[in-house]
Amino acid sequence: MIAQLPPTSSVNPLDPSEPLHPSHPAHPSHQLSPSPPAHPVSHPHDRIVDHLKIDEAAERAKLIKNLRATPASIEPKYFYDKLGCALYAAICQLDEYYPTRTESAIFQTYRNEIAEAMGKVDTFVDVGAGDCCKALSWLPLIEPARYLAVDIAGPSLESALATMVPEFPDTEMLGLATDFSANLDIPGELLTGRVTLFYPGSSIGNFKPDAAVLFLRQMRRYATGGLLIGVDAKKDKATLDAAYADSLGVTAAFNLNALRHINRVINSDFDEKKWRHVGQYNAGLGRIEMHLQSIESQVVNIDGIARTYHADERIHSENSYKYDEHEFTAMLGEAGFAEVQVWTDHERAFWVFYAA
Ligand code: AVJ
Numbered sequence: 001m002i003a004q005l006p007p008t009s010s011v012n013p014l015d016p017s018e019p020l021h022p023s024h025p026a027h028p029s030h031q032l033s034p035s036p037p038a039h040p041v042s043h044p045h046d047r048i049v050d051h052l053k054i055d056e057a058a059e060r061a062k063l064i065k066n067l068r069a070t071p072a073s074i075e076p077k078y079f080y081d082k083l084g085c086a087l088y089a090a091i092c093q094l095d096e097y098y099p100t101r102t103e104s105a106i107f108q109t110y111r112n113e114i115a116e117a118m119g120k121v122d123t124f125v126d127v128g129a130g131d132c133c134k135a136l137s138w139l140p141l142i143e144p145a146r147y148l149a150v151d152i153a154g155p156s157l158e159s160a161l162a163t164m165v166p167e168f169p170d171t172e173m174l175g176l177a178t179d180f181s182a183n184l185d186i187p188g189e190l191l192t193g194r195v196t197l198f199y200p201g202s203s204i205g206n207f208k209p210d211a212a213v214l215f216l217r218q219m220r221r222y223a224t225g226g227l228l229i230g231v232d233a234k235k236d237k238a239t240l241d242a243a244y245a246d247s248l249g250v251t252a253a254f255n256l257n258a259l260r261h262i263n264r265v266i267n268s269d270f271d272e273k274k275w276r277h278v279g280q281y282n283a284g285l286g287r288i289e290m291h292l293q294s295i296e297s298q299v300v301n302i303d304g305i306a307r308t309y310h311a312d313e314r315i316h317s318e319n320s321y322k323y324d325e326h327e328f329t330a331m332l333g334e335a336g337f338a339e340v341q342v343w344t345d346h347e348r349a350f351w352v353f354y355a356a
Contacts, residue, residue: 047165048158048175049187060266064303067268072309073316074258076206077181080153081261085130087254096246098239099202102350103230107137110343110352114228115141117341117354121225122193123148127180127203132160134200139168146172148190152179181206184218196225202232202350205287205320209331212321216335226356227337233349234322237281244279244288244320252277255290255317269301278314281322288320325351 066073079088092100107114121144126135129149139147147168151157154177161173174190197219204212219227244251255277259270278291291314299306309315323331325342328351332340337355344351 047161047173048154048177049190050154051176051178051185051187052152052154060303063262064266067262067300067302067315068305068307071314071316074262075181076318077152077179078258078261078265079254079318081257081264082155084254084257084261085153085156087250087257089131090250091246091254094243094246094248094250096242097251098243099230099232099350102345102347103200103202103352104134106230106343106345106350106352107134111137111141114343114352114354118142118196118226118228120194121196122146123191123195125150125186125191125195125197125222127184127197127199127219128201129157129160129175131156132164135198136164138198139171142196144171144196146174146190146192148174148176148186150176150178150180150184150186152177152181184215184222186222191222194225195222197223197227198229199227200230202230202320204229205232205322206318207321208319209321213331213334216331216337220336223337223356226339226354227332229353229355231328231351231353232320232322233344233351234286234324235347235349237283239349240281240288240322241279244281244290245277249277251279251290255279255292258317259292267301267303271298274298275315286322288318288322289316290318290320291316323351328353 063074063078066075078084091097115138121142123146124135124138124142124144126132126147126149129135129151130153132149135147135149147164149157149161154175157175157177161175165173176186176190178185199219204215207215216227256272256275259272259275262268263270274295275292276295278289278293280289281287282289293315294309294311294313297308297311299308301307325344325348329340329342332353332355339356341354342351
């Protein structure tokens with residue numbers, strides 16, 4: 001576990017109490033060819049490139065629009081403020097939440113075989129790196145010339161990388177702070193030689209299947225080596241429901257905390273005591289759905305306009321899609337990966353794909 005430092009040297013673009021960056025022109029999403037970076041800002045340590053060129057005003061406007069809409073929704077990225085990152089780390093320790101430990105067991109069992117499949121890696125790109133924990137056990141084997149950690153949470157990248165630098169003197173450690181959920185845009189100068197991307201944890205499940213293929217295609221265009229990706233498998237509803245509605249209520253706290261985060265991002269007065277966590281498997285759509293359900297009829301101020309949520313009305317906060325082996329193999333093919341290898345556990349609860 002890597003301690004998080006206070007966000008002193010980077011600015012949270014979604015927190016209105018912080019000074020704002022000048023906004024950059026909006027970037028077309030699902031863009032298929034790499035573009036030159038738009039004025040990346042170097043941090044004091046020169047290790048983190050701050051590429052958070054989101055238009056903060058547009059992000060807030062989108063959040064407000066989604067909260068006022070019927071059905072209301074929020075994007076999963078609003079889970080990950082400082083407390084949210086810590087709650088997600090706690091989720092990964094839960095008995096009920098099998099994906100993290102199953103994936104890590106697959107990595108451990110087949111580490112050498114997977115490393116052999118990857119071959120030479122000059123730049124290892126960790127997409128959604130967070131605290132960079134998952135990459136730690138790969139670096140000694142892969143020995144890349146460069147490790148590039150990409151995440152929306154700049155401050156946690158910075159503290160994780162600072163801790164790792166002395167451990168890996170032969171690897172150049174870089175961070176890229178960016179919101180890749182709309183578009184993965186990696187400045188060309190950060191990529192050297194044969195590039196392999198790492199996207200573990202079944203984070204791909206947050207995208208709807210069509211958008212997931214587009215995102216895989218975006219990764220494909222950078223992957224001169226390949227892509228190592230973890231994907232959660234379809235399974236019985238009871239196991240899935242327990243993983244997303246644990247009995248200690250950690251996932252509930254993770255979900256409800258998004259309301260507190262949102263109150264800091266926009267002018268709103270959500271009271272988490274008036275909402276309850278819903279996390280359940282929708283077998284027809286092959287996805288976990290998380291919602292925040294209004295306990296009573298209530299009025300919430302959302303940026304100066306009163307919005308009534310009726311009793312039992314839901315705010316949809318996350319999808320987490322699950323895939324069969326053949327479904328995801330087909331998606332990798334659609335995204336342009338020609339060669340696909342897969343590893344799994346005894347229960348076939350989780351897949352690890354290497355695609356090139
Ligand atoms: C970080 C998207 C992989 O979908 O399992 C965990 C997030 N949400 N518990 C997942 C999450 C509720 C997680 N991912």
